Amino acid sequence: MSEIILAIESSCDETACSIIKDGKEICSNVVSSQINVHKKYGGVVPEVASRIHVENISVVIDEALKTAGITMNDVDAIAFTQGPGLIGSLHVGVQAAKTLAWAFNKPLVPLHHIIGHIYANGFVDELVFPLLALVVSGGHTELVYMKDEWSFDILGTTQDDAIGEAYDKVARVLGLPYPGGPAIDKLAKEGKAHYILPTPKTEKELDFSFSGLKSAVLQLIQREEKKGETIVPADLAYCFQETALDTLVNKTEKAVHEFKPKQVVLAGGVAANSRLREKMTETIGAIEGVHLTIPPLWCCTDNAAMMGAAGSVAYRHKLFGALDCSANPCKEIDC
Numbered sequence: 509m510s511e512i513i514l515a516i517e518s519s520c521d522e523t524a525c526s527i528i529k530d531g532k533e534i535c536s537n538v539v540s541s542q543i544n545v546h547k548k549y550g551g552v553v554p555e556v557a558s559r560i561h562v563e564n565i566s567v568v569i570d571e572a573l574k575t576a577g578i579t580m581n582d583v584d585a586i587a588f589t590q591g592p593g594l595i596g597s598l599h600v601g602v603q604a605a606k607t608l609a610w611a612f613n614k615p616l617v618p619l620h621h622i623i624g625h626i627y628a629n630g631f632v633d634e635l636v637f638p639l640l641a642l643v644v645s646g647g648h649t650e651l652v653y654m655k656d657e658w659s660f661d662i663l664g665t666t667q668d669d670a671i672g673e674a675y676d677k678v679a680r681v682l683g684l685p686y687p688g689g690p691a692i693d694k695l696a697k698e699g700k701a702h703y704i705l706p707t708p709k710t711e712k713e714l715d716f717s718f719s720g721l722k723s724a725v726l727q728l729i730q731r732e733e734k735k736g737e738t739i740v741p742a743d744l745a746y747c748f749q750e751t752a753l754d755t756l757v758n759k760t761e762k763a764v765h766e767f768k769p770k771q772v773v774l775a776g777g778v779a780a781n782s783r784l785r786e787k788m789t790e791t792i793g794a795i796e797g798v799h800l801t802i803p804p805l806w807c808c809t810d811n812a813a814m815m816g817a818a819g820s821v822a823y824r825h826k827l828f829g830a831l832d833c834s835a836n837p838c839k840e841i842d843c
Contacts, residue, residue: 510586511823514572514608515816516565518601519593519621520646521546521557521729522809523564527576528816530821532631536575537813540564543687551676558596565604572812580612581651582641587819590618590829592647598835606831617819618829619811620841622648623660625775627821628814633773633801640769642760644784645776646672646687648754649716651763652841658825659839663763664714672753674718678725680749682741690746693781699746703728708755714763721752749783759788764795773801780808 510530517524521551522541526533542560546552573579588605589600626641626805642661649666669677679688683766684695707723708717725748732739772792778784785802793800794804809815 511820512578512582513585513587513617513816513823514580514583515587515812515817515819516569516605517589517600517621517624517810517812517815518565518604519589519591520597520810521552521560521689522811523561523600524566524810524812525568525572526588526812526816527572528813529552530822531817531820534631534816535578536572536815537811538568538572538575539811543656547686550680552594554594556595558600559592561597561600563740565600565684569608577775578678578780580608580614582651583612583614585615585617585819585823585828587617589620589621589624590833591621591836593621593837595835595837598837599758600834602835606833609756610831613664615823616821616829616831616832616833617816617827619815619822620839622650622652622775622841624771624818625652626652628807629773629775629801629803630817631807631813633671633771633799635773636771636799638767638769640760640763640767641773641775642756643775644671644778646670646676646778648776649718651714651760653763653767653769657819658827662841663751663767664712664716666716667710668717668719669722671716671718671756672776674722674752675778677722678745681725682745689778689781692749693783696743696783697767699740699744701740701746701750702740702743705747705748705751705770706753712775714759716755716759718752721748723775725750753781753784753787755793756784760788761762761791761795763790764798769798770800771799772796774803775808777809779803782804
């Protein structure tokens with residue numbers, strides 16, 4: 509028998525609901541983005557985000573059901589993002605999921621946001637294990653090894669800033685709009701190898717660090733200004749992006765050679781970066797015996813379809829939550 513999962517995602521500034529059948533078929537995928545609201549503040553304002561989630565959540569759920577042509581009686585389980593994320597934003601999605609579960613007597617499937625990003629790749633490729641995921645977003649930079657389905661081993665993580673956060677901070681220094689990732693990616697295409705920035709160093713070989721790289725950008729600007737030189741924004745954007753992305757790709761390559769996965773997947777918002785996609789294809793895609801999956805752009809940003817894909821797997825594994833579960837902004841990946 510097939511199963512139908514209603515999934516809710518509200519970890520940051522997207523209010524989303526999706527109906528997923530058998531973990532693969534997207535019956536509906538509704539996303540209400542707040543990006544235009546937060547742009548004027550230069551980043552997501554948590555209190556504003558949570559208030560907008562409250563306004564949107566019921567509308568988004570209704571639209572997802574209507575688009576899928578089903579009612580709550582047809583739903584087998586309700587999957588939702590329990591964490592990590594902004595506590596106020598998460599709370600809205602969690603309460604909505606619990607209310608539906610209680611009202612319609614449906615099982616709850618609490619999920620880790622990053623697991624959703626990883627399983628989103630299943631919409632475009634069959635996932636083969638062992639698998640290595642490079643997770644890159646505004647809040648996460650991780651190498652996750654999956655020996656088999658629903659087995660997660662964090663090989664490396666950021667010691668300070670996530671890659672997306674570093675992009676946003678450097679973008680502000682360069683006077684670029686929020687979100688910084690797309691702005692720097694676009695500007696870097698006009699730049700050339702003019703400046704030199706240090707390669708980030710970490711104590712553990714597969715960990716990441718981007719705080720020092722951000723500081724190095726500031727110091728480079730200050731040095732150039734003291735010399736009376738005019739900064740070329742496109743060249744600096746190019747240098748920052750190449751340095752940051754080389755770190756991601758080189759560490760992924762090391763992990764591939766050490767752990768020998770059959771498949772490597774790219775996941776998270778920064779997976780939409782055009783230069784990262786090129787570099788991963790050139791380096792990881794060239795490794796014999798390893799299949800590289802790069803998700804389409806719609807899979808990269810936060811959405812509920814990815815939570816439905818993960819929720820379907822968790823449902824089969826009977827990983828259910830109780831009605832007294834709550835939002836967990838610091839939630840860790842469960843094995």
